[in-house]
Amino acid sequence: MTYVLGIDGGGSKTECILMDDTHQVIGRGQAGAANYQSIGTEAALISIELAIRQAIKLSKPIKIDAICLGLAGVGRPKDIEIAKGLVKGLIDNQSLPITWNLQPSNIVVCNDALIALVGGIGHSVGIVAAVGTGSIILGQNQQGQTKRVGGWGYILGDEGSAYKIAVAGMQAALKSYDGREKSTSLIEAFQQQLSLENIEDLIQVIYGRGWGVKQIAALAPIVDLVAASGDEVANHIIDDAVRELVTATSTVIEAIFTPDSALEIVTTGSVWLGRCKIQERFTSSIVNQFPQVKVIFPRYEPAYGAGLLALGSLGWQHISRQ
Amino acid sequence: MTYVLGIDGGGSKTECILMDDTHQVIGRGQAGAANYQSIGTEAALISIELAIRQAIKLSKPIKIDAICLGLAGVGRPKDIEIAKGLVKGLIDNQSLPITWNLQPSNIVVCNDALIALVGGIGHSVGIVAAVGTGSIILGQNQQGQTKRVGGWGYILGDEGSAYKIAVAGMQAALKSYDGREKSTSLIEAFQQQLSLENIEDLIQVIYGRGWGVKQIAALAPIVDLVAASGDEVANHIIDDAVRELVTATSTVIEAIFTPDSALEIVTTGSVWLGRCKIQERFTSSIVNQFPQVKVIFPRYEPAYGAGLLALGSLGWQHISRQ
Numbered sequence: 001m002t003y004v005l006g007i008d009g010g011g012s013k014t015e016c017i018l019m020d021d022t023h024q025v026i027g028r029g030q031a032g033a034a035n036y037q038s039i040g041t042e043a044a045l046i047s048i049e050l051a052i053r054q055a056i057k058l059s060k061p062i063k064i065d066a067i068c069l070g071l072a073g074v075g076r077p078k079d080i081e082i083a084k085g086l087v088k089g090l091i092d093n094q095s096l097p098i099t100w101n102l103q104p105s106n107i108v109v110c111n112d113a114l115i116a117l118v119g120g121i122g123h124s125v126g127i128v129a130a131v132g133t134g135s136i137i138l139g140q141n142q143q144g145q146t147k148r149v150g151g152w153g154y155i156l157g158d159e160g161s162a163y164k165i166a167v168a169g170m171q172a173a174l175k176s177y178d179g180r181e182k183s184t185s186l187i188e189a190f191q192q193q194l195s196l197e198n199i200e201d202l203i204q205v206i207y208g209r210g211w212g213v214k215q216i217a218a219l220a221p222i223v224d225l226v227a228a229s230g231d232e233v234a235n236h237i238i239d240d241a242v243r244e245l246v247t248a249t250s251t252v253i254e255a256i257f258t259p260d261s262a263l264e265i266v267t268t269g270s271v272w273l274g275r276c277k278i279q280e281r282f283t284s285s286i287v288n289q290f291p292q293v294k295v296i297f298p299r300y301e302p303a304y305g306a307g308l309l310a311l312g313s314l315g316w317q318h319i320s321r322q
Numbered sequence: 323m324t325y326v327l328g329i330d331g332g333g334s335k336t337e338c339i340l341m342d343d344t345h346q347v348i349g350r351g352q353a354g355a356a357n358y359q360s361i362g363t364e365a366a367l368i369s370i371e372l373a374i375r376q377a378i379k380l381s382k383p384i385k386i387d388a389i390c391l392g393l394a395g396v397g398r399p400k401d402i403e404i405a406k407g408l409v410k411g412l413i414d415n416q417s418l419p420i421t422w423n424l425q426p427s428n429i430v431v432c433n434d435a436l437i438a439l440v441g442g443i444g445h446s447v448g449i450v451a452a453v454g455t456g457s458i459i460l461g462q463n464q465q466g467q468t469k470r471v472g473g474w475g476y477i478l479g480d481e482g483s484a485y486k487i488a489v490a491g492m493q494a495a496l497k498s499y500d501g502r503e504k505s506t507s508l509i510e511a512f513q514q515q516l517s518l519e520n521i522e523d524l525i526q527v528i529y530g531r532g533w534g535v536k537q538i539a540a541l542a543p544i545v546d547l548v549a550a551s552g553d554e555v556a557n558h559i560i561d562d563a564v565r566e567l568v569t570a571t572s573t574v575i576e577a578i579f580t581p582d583s584a585l586e587i588v589t590t591g592s593v594w595l596g597r598c599k600i601q602e603r604f605t606s607s608i609v610n611q612f613p614q615v616k617v618i619f620p621r622y623e624p625a626y627g628a629g630l631l632a633l634g635s636l637g638w639q640h641i642s643r644q
Contacts, residue, residue: 076522149500155528155538156492170478178471180573200398206477216477251502 002314004066005055006307008115009034009048011072011133016051018062019307021314028303029054035072036082045089049096056097063099066106068310070115070302075148083109106313112302113138113151119305120266120298124312127252129245129282132269133217135161137245139252147255149248154213159244162220162271163213168237169223170202176233184233189226193219224274238276246285253290265295272297324636326388327377328629330437331356331370333394333455338373340384341629343636350625351376357394358404367411371418378419385421388428390632392437392624397470405431428635434624435460435473441627442588442620446634449574451567451604454591455539457483459567461574469577471570476535481566484542484593485535490559491545492524498555506555511548515541546596560598568607575612587617594619 002021008014014034018027031050033039048069056062067087074083087107091100113136117128127139135158136151154163173190175181177199187199194205206216227234249265257263265286272279283295324343329336336356340349353372355361370391378384389409396405409429413422435458439450449461457480458473476485495512497503499521509521516527528538549556571587579585587608594601605617 149502152493152496153525153529155489156496156524159493167477171474171481174474174478178570178573179577180471180569202478203475207475247502248500251500255501 002065002311003062004068004307004310004314005052005064006115006303006305006310007034007048007051007067007069008112008301008303008306009044009069009071010112011035011038014047014051015301015303016048016055017303017307018055019304019311021311023308023311025304025307027055027057029056036086037073041082041086041089045086048086049090049093052090052096052098058097061097061099063101065101066108066310066313067102068108068110068115068306068313070110070112070306070309072112074109074111080109106310108306108309108313110309111138111148113148114140114146115302115305115309116268116298117266117305118308119300119302120268121264121296122299122308124309126264126266127249128266128268129249129272130268131160131162131245131271133162133214134158135164135245135248135269135271137248137252139256141256142261145256147252149251159248160241160271162217162269165223165237165241165271166216166219168240169219169226169234170206172233172237173199174202182233185226185229185231186223186234189222190219193222220271221274224276224278228275228277235276238278238281241271242278242281242285245282246289249282249286250289253293259290260292263290263293265293266298267295268298268302324387324633325384326390326629326632326636327374327386328437328625328627328632329356329370329373329389329391330434330623330625330628331366331391331393332434333357333360336369336373337623337625338370338377339625339629340377341626341633343633345630345633347626347629349377349379351378358408359395363404363408363411367408370408371412371415374412374418374420380419383419383421385423387423388430388632388635389424390430390432390437390628390635392432392434392628392631394434396431396433402431428632430628430631430635432631433460433470435470436462436468437624437627437631438590438620439588439627440630441622441624442590443586443618444621444630446631448586448588449571450588450590451571451594452590453482453484453567453593455484455536456480457486457567457570457591457593459570459574461578463578464583467578469574471573481570482563482593484539484591487545487559487563487593488538488541490562491541491548491556492528494555494559495521496524504555507548507551507553508545508556511544512541515544542593543596546598546600549598550596557598560600560603563593564600564603564607567604568611571604571608572611575615581612582614585612585615587615588620589617590620590624 004019006017014031016029029051031047034044034047036044113130116130118124129137137149140146173186176184227238326341328339336353338351351373353369356366356369358366435452438452440446451459459471462468495508498506549560
């Protein structure tokens with residue numbers, strides 16, 4: 001039997017899957033964040049080791065033939081080096097109950113969007129629209145070509161993301177309060193949800209509490225609910241987000257897919273789960289342009305995708321399109 | 323002779339003007355920042371005292387009958403209290419060569435936009451469009467009613483500001499690089515100005531250097547120059563900024579001015595000084611809607627406006643419309 005490890009090293013948690021060559025999940029583990037850019041490589045390594053240890057839970061050592069580590073931000077050569085350094089740190093750690101049997105080609109490090117694509121679709125051809133706190137669209141075609149659009153972060157991009165929806169919601173509420181935007185229930189919704197006496201107190205909340213991107217992005221459901229209730233201004237914000245996501249996705253389709261190829265787009269991340277039917281709006285617009293496209297929710301999680309990619313590095317054809 | 327102090331306490335410098343009751347500037351002083359929200363009240367007080375000391379430069383004490391302190395962020399009751407506390411700190415400071423002769427009504431604390439309005443126009447009726455790192459539009463009519471639009475800061479608002487123009491420029495460059503926006507010279511311009519090998523390195527510049535709002539806003543001239551050279555994408559960004567500023571200004575006009583009243587709008591801040599004729603574009607759009615409006619550059623500086631407001635508190639009618 002051949003065993004591989006698939007690891008999803010995220011900004012809030014790390015997940016590890018132990019997989020055999022029939023794609024069976026033998027074990028699962030979970031630990032804290034692994035985004036080395038924020039917490040440092042040492043802390044990231046601790047999370048990854050802990051997740052592996054939980055996934056394995058064996059008394060006798062297990063032989064691992066391939067490993068895939070998906071991490072946010074990995075793409076540029078420097079980040080790939082750091083990620084490979086993390087895997088080297090795992091191999092050097094004698095205390096893990098693992099007999100490593102890794103060729104260099106069986107150490108796969110990649111962006112977390114790629115493992116979300118492979119896990120979400122169940123094989124490596126298609127597009128992932130990962131839209132949570134941030135946003136990125138990544139596609140990979142039959143020939144293994146990839147195309148990325150977005151993923152530039154909350155200042156430079158992340159169009160359609162929860163952060164951008166939340167900020168647009170607050171901006172619209174304040175514009176309405178100023179008298180330069182239609183009246184909107186967003187004002188009342190923000191006041192209620194944040195227990196503000198006055199919408200002007202948003203200033204204190206946003207600038208005075210030292211909030212980061214995640215806390216602000218967590219306000220997106222307020223906009224979602226107001227949109228779902230029929231508010232025109234909130235729906236305009238959601239429509240703008242959909243338009244951005246459709247443009248980004250179309251760009252990926254046109255760059256690496258042929259017009260007639262059947263194609264699946266997997267939507268991952270919190271934004272797709274709202275009540276205002278954002279996935280439906282996105283689908284209707286995309287299918288209108290590209291009738292051969294099918295939009296789906298994830299079949300498997302990103303760590304599972306990492307497992308498939310690890311198996312793929314061993315030459316197992318299971319991950320290619322069936 | 324009656325003397326007053328007008329003080330402009332800004333985020334990067336503090337200016338003080340000693341003015342007599344004929345509006346003559348008797349002395350000027352300058353010191354560091356006075357935005358207590360960032361640097362604390364003690365440091366703010368030191369800057370203000372230093373600017374006053376420079377403005378006075380006298381051996382024998384001078385009698386001051388009124389003082390006006392304009393500070394960024396002052397508007398809510400809590401901020402007014404803090405600003406009044408700063409003035410109390412000045413009065414308590416025995417080392418200043420000043421004999422204070424202040425009634426409570428002759429201690430004026432207000433938002434920096436109001437002193438920019440009064441200084442910029444030369445009296446207290448009209449509108450200021452203060453558009454630098456941030457943006458705010460403030461109007462005051464004959465009856466003393468004020469109306470503020472914007473000023474919500476770089477996350478919640480500041481439409482049309484240098485920060486927003488810079489960010490929109492970088493977003494457009496990256497969208498163009500992704501293939502989801504027209505080609506634009508913004509890419510080359512950012513690469514050259516920031517010595518980037520690749521436009522992707524913007525990520526390092528913006529997220530990796532701990533840059534604040536001011537450093538990012540300082541990139542707006544890149545967008546301005548590219549727009550002035552005729553680039554379509556950059557001009558679209560400038561047009562968006564103008565549209566936001568026109569909407570905000572129209573809202574102020576409609577809120578507190580009558581359609582037939584002659585009205586001056588003073589434009590202050592770095593954004594108006596670019597090469598892409600942003601003030602001209604703004605003026606043509608505003609005058610189209612409101613033919614009675616005249617758009618001007620500042621006649622005097624904000625500290626001068628603070629001096630006029632201090633005199634006004636003594637009942638001198640000079641600051642009302644002539």
